[in-house]
Amino acid sequence: MQQPVAIAQDLVLVGGGHAHVHVLKSFGMRPMRGVRLTLIARDVETPYSGMLPGWVAGHYDFDECHIDLGRLARFAGARLIRDEAIGIDRSHRVVSCRAHPPIRWDFLSLDIGSAPRADDVPGAAEHAISVKPIAQFAARWEALLARARRTARLRLAVIGGGAGGVELALSAQYRLVQMCGSAVEVTLVTRDALLPSHNTRIRNLFEHILAERGITIVSRSLVVRVDNGVLVCADGRRIPFDEALWVTEAAAAPWLANTGLVLTDAGFVAIDETLRSPTDARIFAAGDIATMLAHPREKAGVYAVRQGPPLAANLRRALAGEPLRRAIPQRRGLALIGTGDKHAVASRGPFAAHGAYLWQLKDWIDRRWMWRYRELPQMQPEPGEEPMRCGGCAAKVPAAVLGRVIERLRPAGNEAVAIGLDRPDDAALITFPGAPPLLQTVDFFRAMVSDPYLFGQIAANHALNDIYAMGALPDTALAIATLPPARPEIVEHDLYHMLKGALDVLDGAGAALVGGHSAEGAELALGFAVTGRAPSGARLLRKSGLRTGDCLILTKPLGTGVILAAEGRALAPAKAVEDAIAAMLQPAAAAAECLAAHRATACTDVTGFGLLGHLMEMLGASEMDAVLDPNAIPVLNGALALTAQGITSSLHTDNLAAFGALDDAAQSHPLAPLLIDPQTAGGLLAGLPAERARCCLAELRDHGYRAALIGRAERRAGTRPRVRMAAGAAAAQPEPVVAS
Ligand SMILES: Cc1cc2nc3c(=O)[nH]c(=O)nc-3n(C[C@H](O)[C@H](O)[C@H](O)COP(=O)(O)OP(=O)(O)OC[C@H]3O[C@@H](n4cnc5c(N)ncnc54)[C@H](O)[C@@H]3O)c2cc1C
Incomplete structure (x- = not known):
């Protein structure tokens, strides 16, 4: 068995400035064994300052002058923490962030730029x-x-x-x-x-x-x-x-004053000729935020760019315990200052020139620099290495395999089991004499994002969904986690981050974390067994229960599977990833309450088998067919474009079996791949009486859900469930009645 290399050192980069993008690319091209790279970035799309005025003038679009740090971090094999650093505790070697628990480091590098001084001018x-x-x-x-x-x-x-x-x-x-x-x-x-x-x-x-x-x-x-x-x-x-x-x-950022690092009078981090802080041999800084005491320079992007290669080299040397080399900046840089009208002025020492040719030169230099960090080499698996496998719910065992195994096992129930594997639902229902019935469910998967705190939040959110889908409320959770081999303090840090993320979500849901199990494993993975109960007097929602004419409501857009699959290959645009993360973080509690209040007839959560797979489960249990309106089905930003590029998750091929329920025309619809896209912490799919649907939808949207009315249940025509696609099928609904 191949043993993964244990993580021995954490190199943390704070800020995705001009020097750090080079460090990321360099570590992507030549990783260091045992070194884990982490990028803490406030803005995932970082601008290239040289092209910013050209964007203002309308000569470049937004994407042309921004670097997607998500893609670059993925290429570099770096963890990406989307957050703003607000402090450094050097004695405990942690960075404090606005939203995350403190992040540990063995070596730290700052490239957070500067901002125009405005605090001394009221208003x-x-x-x-x-x-x-x-x-x-x-x-x-x-x-x-x-x-x-x-x-x-x-x-x-x-x-x-x-x-x-x-x-x-x-x-x-x-x-x-x-x-x-x-x-x-x-x-x-x-x-x-x-x-x-x-x-x-x-x-x-x-x-x-x-x-x-x-x-x-x-x-x-x-x-x-x-x-x-x-x-x-x-x-x-x-x-x-x-x-x-x-x-x-x-x-400079004011919080630097509390770090104990030597700063200049203006508050910038003092560095020596090796780009290292004279106060702390484990802290480096570059770009605007740093001032080389022996060779101060004006704050300009050109110096930040030039510091990229020596910074990467000295970070490698520091990690390897080798002596550092000096990196003295050039005395004068050539400044090419645009005049907005596709002309530029060149300034260097006593030299001055002006013309359109200088704008062309500047444009060429700037585009060439951007190209290095935007056009990344394709990540190909090594010979004999598996192609990238997805995390999250796209790492589920295929539905058919699971079905066959359970069919062969035929586990026996007992008198406590009210809902079990004979009529499976989102959660099992266990009854004990004299006590209210308990719902139980379990979920577990490998990390689909590199940030353990974020992963913990998503994993907990996902696990709670099964309880909400049954119209119940969660009470307790048990956690199970695996972590890759690393130094004990690194394992402790990652486990804490993962469970803190989970706890923040469980606390919000009123579910107590009551125990769990953790072990070393090849990958970061986390899951929960959740126990819940139906609120008193409430009816449990099942996958069965759909009636002819019921409207189908989906509470979240589709596409997390394809976006995360693209992200794993450094192909997903930052905006698409942000959109997917925001969707996965949205809890289902308010949606479930709203669906129940509007007398939902059936409900499930959309996860690994995609909308179609889970709809088929509902149709099978309810003995119904369905019609879906392709124009009404909500989709995450960028998901359709990624499927059009042929990108799919690891579970896609297995989920294709659900296409058997569609006619040929529906199978070739551009939206079809998203119907079987595995969702992590996906939306609830519910059937509602037609007269309640629009009112329910309006309330869901008021709660912030990008919910949609996507179709209707129809009378079963054959022996197996069928799904038609018809544009406008969701629109022709009766008028709403006021909710009671
Ligand atoms: C209008 C304008 C035009 C300019 N044109 C030029 C030019 O043509 N040529 C030139 O050489 N210079 C130019 N400059 C100067 C240039 O913008 C800076 O010198 C340059 O951006 C500095 O690069 P940097 O790597 O230090 O930081 P930045 O490029 O500012 O990058 C810092 C990064 O760190 C992130 N960050 C900041 N704080 C935190 C935090 N606390 N936690 C996590 N992340 C954080 C930011 O989101 C950002 O992505 C211009 C400046 C302006 C205002």
């Missing part, structure tokens, strides 16, 4: 749009464009006269003039002279370009307050604006 944070964090800026810029489309006149103020501010003012002006013509007035306000770190020729050139473009420059004017629609300057000047962009000097 700036409320009334101006900070250019960083860029994820927020992107959303607010889109809103600004929408406003510009509606207004007759737009006054834009840009605060900050460095390269970033000037470039942004020109890019924004270019875009807004394209949209609104002369109705746009742009004012650039700066505390010092324009572009103070550049030579006089560059300053003169930009003064000329800005004047030519009709941009007003207010230099040597310090903004001391921002009121709603007015900049107030120290010299008494008041500058009215409709929108203001804040691009002042770079500032």
Whole structure:
């Protein structure tokens, strides 16, 4: 038996900045035995700063100038923790995060960038749009464009006269003039002279370009307050604006002050010539957040980019216990500053030039850099190695295999078993004389996400679904977990994270974790045996119970199987993964309550066998057929595009058996692969009396479910259940009645 390599060291990267994307790619190309890589990232789509003004000007779309850290982390074999670091405890070697339990490290690297200083100017944070964090800026810029489309006149103020501010003012002006013509007035306000770190020729050139473009420059004017629609300057000047962009000097994250690391006066992490903190030999830093004490440089992406290769090399050396090498930044970088109109200015020392050819050069350099981190080599299995197997519910044993095994076993029931394997449902019902009946269910699967805390949340959510699908409430849970071999403190950390995630969900559901079992295993895996009871006076929901004409409601969109399968191959776009995670984290409690209140006739949860497989179970138990409306079935963002690329989960081929219930036309419908897509923590599928369906749907949506009315139950026509597909089948429903 092949033994997995034990995890001996945790290398944690905080922030997906320009240097860290190189570290990730480097470790993906050449992993280090026994080293586990973790990326903590606030924004999963990290922008390339050089192309940001080009995006503002409308020359690039969002995807062209952002790196998908999810795909890159998967390629690197790194765990991705979607969270914001807010502290470092060096004595316990953990990073504190906003939402996760503390994350342990043996070596730590910081590349979290900087943000324009706004905390010392009252009103700036409320009334101006900070250019960083860029994820927020992107959303607010889109809103600004929408406003510009509606207004007759737009006054834009840009605060900050460095390269970033000037470039942004020109890019924004270019875009807004394209949209609104002369109705746009742009004012650039700066505390010092324009572009103070550049030579006089560059300053003169930009003064000329800005004047030519009709941009007003207010230099040597310090903004001391921002009121709603007015900049107030120290010299008494008041500058009215409709929108203001804040691009002042770079500032460091305030929480660094509590880390005990040596910082510069401005709060940046001091580093030596090897990119390491002089305070702590296990902490490295690069990019804007770091200042090399012996060779300080201005905060610019070009230095962060250049620090990528030496940072990766020195992290490897530190992990291997080898001496580090010096990585002194170049004295002067070539700055190519775009002017928004597909021209650029080149600045280096005393040199200055301007022209369209410089924009082409900048565009070529920037696209080439992006290409390295967007176009990742395909991950092929080694000869003799299994192709990637899915986790979550896509790792279930195929329905047919399970059915045959149970058929052969024919386990005997006893007087306690009210619902057992003879008429299987989502949970078994056990009765004891003189006590209320208990529902019992168990789920267990390998991790489908690399973050153990997130995995714990999803696994618990999934396990509870079987109880909710029966119209009951969970009382207790027992956990079972396997963890790959690692140093005891690493095993402890991972087990804690997994169970903390689970506990957060179980607590929310009112279910007590009462015990469990853990063991070393090849992979991270987690499951729960959950016990529940029906609320007093409530009727249990079964898979049987559908009646002719009942409406079918699905409470969550389909697609987690294909998205996670694509994610495992580093092929899933970040937005699709985010959407799938959000769906898997959504609890079913409120949905179950709503379905029961609207007198659901039957219910199940959609898991490994996909919508069609689980619908077939309901139809089999209820002796019904069904018609589905392909246009009404909700689907996660990106799932259809991934199935169109031919990506499927490991369970897909086995689930194909359910296609036997569809006619030929339905089988070739573009949605068909998603009907058998295995869902983890999927939605509830319920039958409702037709007159209650719309009211129930409206309530489910009020609760935040992306629920849909997807079809109807029909009278059984043959000996086996059949499913038709008919556009509009879900629409022709009777009017709702008021819920009682
Ligand atoms: C408008 C504008 C234009 C610019 N144009 C250029 C240019 O053309 N050329 C140039 O060289 N420089 C340019 N710069 C400067 C450039 O943006 C920065 O120098 C560069 O982005 C720094 O890179 P970095 O790797 O340090 O961090 P960043 O690129 O800022 O990346 C930091 C990453 O860390 C994440 N993060 C932040 N905090 C946390 C946290 N607490 N926990 C987890 N993750 C976190 C962020 O989400 C982000 O993904 C420009 C700046 C601006 C504002």
